[in-house]
Amino acid sequence: MTESISFVESFKQTQYQVAGNGKRNMQVLKEVFEQVDGQQESDIYGNGQIIESFQEKMATYLGKESAVFFPSGTMAQQIALRIWCDEKGVKKVAYHPLSHLEIHEEDGLKELHHIDTVLLGDEAGLIGLEDVLNLDQEIACLLLELPQREIGGQLPDYKTIVEISEYCKANGIRLHLDGARLFEILPHYQKSAAEICGLFDSVYISFYKGIGGLAGAILAGDKEFTQQSKVWKRRHGGDLISLYPYILSSNYYFEKRISKMELYYENAIELAMLFNSCPSIQTKPTVPVSNMFHVHISQPKEQLEAVLKEVYYKTGVGLTSYLKETNQSTYSFEVSIGDQYNSIPKDKLDEVFQLLKVKLK
Structure with missing residues (x-):
């Protein structure tokens, strides 16, 4: 039965999935518009109450003077780094070797803005204070991604961030936060978003990851910075005539899920423990520091896919739809906990991991 369908299809046919907030289908937007007055005016080219009130709300939440809504984080972050480079007159920034800007944006920062990059730290680890102290090149800005997604969502201790922030401030280096998953790390640090953002000159946050909105991002900082970002947003074509579907969904799912981040974090720790109880399985980090790991x-891949397909078929619970090769004998996948995890009956979850223990021996 399981042999006749693909691995992806076997996942799609499961009744439950451990990760995420549900399917990214049209219902994501329909649910939002059910709450909206159809006569409400839309935003127009970056202006209007609907966008301005949301920007003010996010600026307050992040503890910043001002905030600007962008259609994408890719656009927002390239613009942030361009502004800091222009300010200092130095076309060079530093970030982790596995930063989104380095591996997922087709060299946009270099090709569009002619900014050179310094890859700081080791691929398998986090940027530490020593890495910053040992910088031998002048840079305009240092970007820190919290959490570092490509290595399992790892985080530095809070003291390290404070020390890096103090060093950058003392040495005229702007510090930018890639906070695509900022909301998700607040439970681990036991800090408010404003406390964390207070250590950075500029901050980007996403609304489609843990929050589960349609799309969209916020870029926040002081008023002079955000005014410049609006000019660059126009230059990048980011001022669509109206962005309200993204703004409304960002606000709606922010209100719906921001209070659940602690639950997602606790569920991630629980699920990682279950994975680590199985032979041949290791999570990174061993104990999650956010909702992801x-x-x-x-x-071997063929053997592993066969095992997982059998688990999916017998339990109706999907763990992943893909396997990524990390070396010749190890495969990996990412888990980001959202609303779906708590919908899985505990006996079903127990059955999944009992089967895995037997099949992976």
């Missing part, structure tokens, strides 16, 4: 399984 990576699962590494030391098994």
